Amino acid sequence: MRILRFLLRKEYRQIFRDRLMLAQILLMPVIQLVILGNAATFEVTRAKLYVVDQDHTVASRGLVTRLVASGRFMLGGTSPSMALADQAVLQRRVNAIVNIPAGFERDLVTTRTAPVQLILDAKDGAAAGVTASYAGRIVNGYAAELSRARPRIAISSRNWFNPDLSYHDYMIPGILVELVTIGGTLLTAINITREKEIGTLDQLNVTPVTRAQFIAGKLIPIWSITLVEFAVGLVIAMLLFHVPMYGSFALVWFVAAVYLVAALGIGLWVSTVAETQQQAMFVVFFLLLIYLLLSGLFTPLTSMPVWAQWLAHLNPVMYFVAIMRAVMMKGAGPADVVVPFVVLVVYGAVVLTLAVRQYAKRTG
């Protein structure tokens, strides 16, 4: 215990002595949170709409008015020529074209059905799909308005947990997870490989310090600093971004403490494989890339193919992101998150054991 205390004192001192490092540890997450919090959004903005109205009737103008008045589109140009519209898309001046063919109103009156073409620039990915579903809703509403008949089925919809459809509320809990994961894992891996590279690890190995003491001496400072970082990030998220916290602050913090054991364990494992800091950094990058992309942070889990969903279920980041979102946005209590929590506990124990074993083998 005495040895561990000395080791801890040394580690804390080393971290707090290096002002640059300290600034990186404490300031970086704040900056990242501010930038990422604002940048990491798939919020669908108003599409700039080019109107090609070849009909010029009350009905066609009515449709254009409905589209623009919905707040989902803004007028980016209008002409009867598809060629000009196409040019506007290629020059990135607009990102959608609505093409109302001649005879639109006449067809509506005579055959009670008429086609309209909507062309979306799909270069921004998911946004085009969402814009398309808005357009569908507006067009259907307009058709219902024109027919003046009572609908057979009246549909109403409610958005639970996020009535304003705010993207910040959804992304920021996940971004906090990303920040502590990258910070904790990278710091652990680089810190230990550095001792290896400088040669001080060999020196430590010939001292009476046991492996468990050495590892605990390395992990505890990083673990505690990352937890402080997490709390700071959480407060910033709530004050600056007004992210809701319907559940308990203590619950997410406690889960973070458990989760970080797994994250740091991965960093420890990397440090046993890598010889240089550069190698450690690249290996951590590679692992985190897969962990983060398969966590449901950026794309919905249910959209993944089955094999990827299986992989995602082996991923600790996925469980923590799910818990954060459930607790913060939906007010989930301990009973609601017990399954993912237990998985995290098991994961942490397994990863840490494996890493310590691997470490023992390498330096033995």
Next chain:
Amino acid sequence: MSTMAKRTPGAGAPHARRRGALTAFMIKEVWHILRDRQTLLVILAIPLAQVVLFGYALRTDINRIRVAVVDPAPDYATIALRSRLTATPRFEITHVLANAAPLETLFRRGGADMAIELEPGFGRHLKAGEPARVAFVTDASDPNSSTTRQAYATAVVNDFAAQMGDAGGGVHITLDQRMRFNPTLASVNLFVPGLIALVLTLISALMTAISLTREKERGTLETLLVSPLRPWQIIVGKVAPYIVLGFLIALLVLAAAAGVFHVPFRGSVALLLGESLLYTLVSLALGVLIAARTTSQRTAMMAALVGTMMPNVLLSGIIFPIASMPGWLRAVSVIVPARWFIVIARGIMLEGVGLANLWLETAVLALMTVVLLAAAVRSFSARLA
């Protein structure tokens, strides 16, 4: 003969010798890269894993919607609507509930994505010609998915309504939707152009910065300085192998994307390679600039991450659309090189446009190259002198 041989070292030969030294220096650098198998492997694996993940796993289309149906009084119509949902491949009924009370817990635990509440007497109202009421309740924590799920459910219910009999006098506007440049909304098509930027940044900025500071840290840069190599030769010798490596990996990514995932390539390959070279120069200049101003590998690493990787990934539109960002962040994104390169790469690959539509972006990149290269050379020679 001998006098000639003695005189030449003063004139032409040192030049030749220096050029020979430059080649030797480059060969040494190539060995350094090849020797570190682990780093090389990871550098290759990162972009390839990304292509695979984005090609297969990361999709934003919603195709499996887990529905809880709240049906307090099942009748012929609610059963028909339920089987209609089950028959739609996109929907999967996971729960049938008699009342809405358990919904909150269900959503909290992530057991369902949306609920469809049918009113008691749904079938009776439908038969009587009164509007039969349906309510969609979505777990809107993910806003885009929630909107899309509602749209799909609306389509199914409207179809069902039409099947149950025409309302009479209704008109129908068919919306024919076309997704330009990426009809299937496949994320891999959008991401591959970005991935090329990422690979080039990773190798030309991050690797060069680290490799230059390593020579500094170990003191071997001093050794190089007293060698016959000129400062510019040291820099060229250091960075040239990385340019080649970066290009090779970028080509590999392109080949994998085109061969396996059939990512379209509609424009000119030569133009894309030329633009990539321009982008590589910008990244290299940044890498050299960072190396000149830092002394340890760790600081260089962090500076390269924060100064090049992060903005190039986050503020470039590779993942997150720039149009969705707040104004101040859009303003910051203007100085991010990848932001311009992405427009160029997507333009060439997906739209098939040429320089006529991309001259502005190209000019911005060229300007950045000139400014950053000048700054890098100045700052590096100042440190070396």
